[in-house]
Amino acid sequence: MSSLLTYASEQPLVPGTLARVPLGRREVTGLVWDADFAALDAAASEPVPEGEERAPLVLRPVIEALDALPPLPADWRALVEFTARYYQRSLGEVALAVLPPELRKLDNTGLAKRIKKKRDHLIPEAAGEPAQRPSLTPEQAAAMDTLAAWAAAPAPPPTLLFGVTGSGKTEVYLRLAEQALAAGKQALVLVPEINLTPQLEQRFAARFPGRRLVSLHSALTPAQRLQHWLSAHLGEADLVLGTRLAVFASLPRLGLIVVDEEHDPSYKQQDGARYSARDLAVYRGHLARVPVLLGSATPSLETWSHAQTGRYKQVTLTERVGRGALPAVRLLDMATVPRPAPRSPPQALAPQLVDAIQKRVARGEQTLLFLNRRGFAPVLHCPACTWKSGCPHCSSFRVFHKGERILRCHHCGTQEPVPRACPDCGNLDIEPMGRGTERLEEQVAELLPGARVLRIDADTTRAKGTLESQLASVHAGDVDVLVGTQMVTKGHDFRRVTLVAAVNPDSALFAADFRAPERLFALLMQAGGRAGRDADIARGSEMWVQTYNPGHALFEALKKHDFAAFATTQLAERESAGLPPYSHLALLRAEAKTEDVAEAFLRAARDLAKSYPESADVMFYAPVPPSVAKVAGFERRQMLIECASRATLQRLLALFTPELPALKNAHRGIVRWAIDVDPLGI
Numbered sequence: 096m097s098s099l100l101t102y103a104s105e106q107p108l109v110p111g112t113l114a115r116v117p118l119g120r121r122e123v124t125g126l127v128w129d130a131d132f133a134a135l136d137a138a139a140s141e142p143v144p145e146g147e148e149r150a151p152l153v154l155r156p157v158i159e160a161l162d163a164l165p166p167l168p169a170d171w172r173a174l175v176e177f178t179a180r181y182y183q184r185s186l187g188e189v190a191l192a193v194l195p196p197e198l199r200k201l202d203n204t205g206l207a208k209r210i211k212k213k214r215d216h217l218i219p220e221a222a223g224e225p226a227q228r229p230s231l232t233p234e235q236a237a238a239m240d241t242l243a244a245w246a247a248a249p250a251p252p253p254t255l256l257f258g259v260t261g262s263g264k265t266e267v268y269l270r271l272a273e274q275a276l277a278a279g280k281q282a283l284v285l286v287p288e289i290n291l292t293p294q295l296e297q298r299f300a301a302r303f304p305g306r307r308l309v310s311l312h313s314a315l316t317p318a319q320r321l322q323h324w325l326s327a328h329l330g331e332a333d334l335v336l337g338t339r340l341a342v343f344a345s346l347p348r349l350g351l352i353v354v355d356e357e358h359d360p361s362y363k364q365q366d367g368a369r370y371s372a373r374d375l376a377v378y379r380g381h382l383a384r385v386p387v388l389l390g391s392a393t394p395s396l397e398t399w400s401h402a403q404t405g406r407y408k409q410v411t412l413t414e415r416v417g418r419g420a421l422p423a424v425r426l427l428d429m430a431t432v433p434r435p436a437p438r439s440p441p442q443a444l445a446p447q448l449v450d451a452i453q454k455r456v457a458r459g460e461q462t463l464l465f466l467n468r469r470g471f472a473p474v475l476h477c478p479a480c481t482w483k484s485g486c487p488h489c490s491s492f493r494v495f496h497k498g499e500r501i502l503r504c505h506h507c508g509t510q511e512p513v514p515r516a517c518p519d520c521g522n523l524d525i526e527p528m529g530r531g532t533e534r535l536e537e538q539v540a541e542l543l544p545g546a547r548v549l550r551i552d553a554d555t556t557r558a559k560g561t562l563e564s565q566l567a568s569v570h571a572g573d574v575d576v577l578v579g580t581q582m583v584t585k586g587h588d589f590r591r592v593t594l595v596a597a598v599n600p601d602s603a604l605f606a607a608d609f610r611a612p613e614r615l616f617a618l619l620m621q622a623g624g625r626a627g628r629d630a631d632i633a634r635g636s637e638m639w640v641q642t643y644n645p646g647h648a649l650f651e652a653l654k655k656h657d658f659a660a661f662a663t664t665q666l667a668e669r670e671s672a673g674l675p676p677y678s679h680l681a682l683l684r685a686e687a688k689t690e691d692v693a694e695a696f697l698r699a700a701r702d703l704a705k706s707y708p709e710s711a712d713v714m715f716y717a718p719v720p721p722s723v724a725k726v727a728g729f730e731r732r733q734m735l736i737e738c739a740s741r742a743t744l745q746r747l748l749a750l751f752t753p754e755l756p757a758l759k760n761a762h763r764g765i766v767r768w769a770i771d772v773d774p775l776g777i
């Protein structure tokens with residue numbers, strides 16, 4: 096598990112110092128973890144065969160200590176150590192993966208230069224007038240009083256800020272940050288998606304002129320990322336705003352951690368060390384004795400239940416700022432909507448909905464149409480034979496992207512031009528089946544001639560800066576109808592949207608994943624939360640849901656905007672099924688050339704685990720295929736491991752996962768395996 100190597104150094108090195116060291120024939124950057132006296136003692140106490148002399152302990156020397164950089168502090172190292180242990184990865188892997196990649200390329204001189212250059216160019220932030228600070232609503236003021244009292248505790252408890260959409264949670268973050276900064280501390284603010292950083296960055300920058308604010312996320316250039324990271328590490332930055340990787344920022348004056356939209360699945364890293372930045376934020380707060388605020392209108396059931404049991408504290412904002420109303424939810428039973436022709440698929444939007452949009456357009460209000468599927472159509476098919484645009488490498492279909500004239504697999508990325516005729520029978524009329532955002536955009540434009548329609552999804556925002564400019568045109572009122580994926584449903588403070596419609600949310604109702612209802616509910620509530628944010632025009636704001644299941648309990652709760660009731664029923668179901676948060680899970684995944692090999696590996700891993708007495712209270716499920724079983728030519732299988740006690744599960748994982756590399760070698764044909772602790776998608 097641990098990947099510590101021992102080197103010799105002439106001068107003592109402080110733990111947390113970076114150092115260039117030899118590794119085999121290469122020279123690499125490593126991190127001084129600790130002085131390894133135990134290794135020396137062990138070598139010194141090895142019994143020496145009679146008549147022989149003690150062989151001197153040969154250690155390769157450190158090439159160069161990168162001491163231009165102040166050492167990484169103890170609480171940072173403790174966080175990395177915990178991450179490695181908890182998520183069953185090696186220490187070195189985690190430590191190096193969470194540092195900016197550029198750092199590893201520099202020698203001490205290079206590093207010193209970068210730091211000097213940074214300091215020389217350290218222009219003081221323009222200290223203009225801070226943006227108007229609104230007076231707090233009574234609820235915000237009450238929340239602040241409570242939070243300030245807790246924050247002053249010697250070991251501040253993690254706290255859930257449960258506030259309906261548009262209740263002004265961000266203002267609470269700003270005020271807490273203000274207090275932290277006034278006390279000479281740094282504040283760390285995490286957001287789930289890169290696309291939310293510019294908006295938040297602006298709000299913070301406007302509020303704190305003269306203060307240094309840096310962002311940390313994966314869209315920065317390597318040089319920027321290093322600069323920003325250094326700013327944080329050297330204590331120059333007062334505010335660090337970033338996505339999940341920012342939870343590992345080195346912050347010598349850390350005084351506050353905020354996790355915005357704490358329920359968001361993007362906080363979970365999906366490869367390498369599969370950490371949850373939300374959970375690590377809580378742990379980091381505990382280590383540094385710093386307040387951690389988890390904000391959401393739809394908290395994760397884990398966080399919600401911690402707040403219910405008192406493990407976390409909770410403050411609540413029940414009203415929208417300015418007493419704006421939440422949108423009235425209307426369920427549109429698609430079974431009753433007339434179809435263009437008998438047996439033809441329904442139109443994208445029911446006529447009633449088209450009417451409602453038209454009225455908004457006439458009034459100069461905006462509509463947001465939400466469809467969680469990009470591309471033109473998920474499948475292209477031939478009505479003359481049975482051909483479908485399957486991916487040759489995956490158990491999925493290639494998606495038809497009309498604008499680009501290509502079929503692309505969203506799992507392995509394979510793409511090719513759209514065939515002119517059916518590859519199987521030569522029929523010239525191959526047709527799209529189903530609907531993605533690209534098609535919806537086209538159909539909306541047809542249904543609403545004259546309306547300004549804009550689509551925002553991962554395809555339209557590939558080029559740098561397009562998302563910002565697209566969002567800016569929505570905010571400026573240059574758009575009547577916004578079509579988008581979940582990208583546009585969270586966090587944005589759209590002021591003119593008074594109608595939100597979920598075009599086709601049904602598939603998630605019956606997904607196999609036990610978290611699917613929780614996720615759908617959050618998604619719909621967040622999407623609805625984009626409507627009616629301006630109290631002046633909020634009165635007529637609505638959320639429409641097109642569904643074939645209008646009687647579903649999830650929609651009932653949605654109509655009442657009743658998260659608490661939804662959470663209570665979901666938690667009761669989880670408890671009776673023995674699912675998180677009432678049990679703890681790990682998922683062992685394997686990928687192989689054939690399913691037999693993948694399954695055999697998982698079963699062997701189970702037998703191995705079962706040989707430890709710690710496995711007595713641990714449950715192993717049979718290996719099963721994930722929702723997409725074959726990706727890029729390899730078969731995937733997964734095995735769920737469940738235990739009521741987190742500690743027991745952790746002990747067992749620590750015992751058997753170190754043996755998995757050897758087990759892999761014994762199972763030829765296994766391409767890779769991974770253990771996912773607290774998996775999100777099952």
Ligand SMILES: Nc1ncnc2c1ncn2[C@@H]1O[C@H](COP(=O)(O)OP(=O)(O)OP(=O)(O)O)[C@@H](O)[C@H]1O
Binds near residue numbers: 265392
């Ligand atoms: N005390 C206040 N007085 C006036 N306006 C306020 C106040 N607090 C917040 N606002 C404004 O109310 C709007 C909604 O606030 P904010 O975006 O913080 O909500 P939120 O709770 O984060 O919503 P969501 O969960 O949907 O992201 C913003 O435009 C914000 O500027």
Ligand SMILES: [Zn+2]
Binds near residue numbers: 487489
């Ligand atoms: Zn594929």
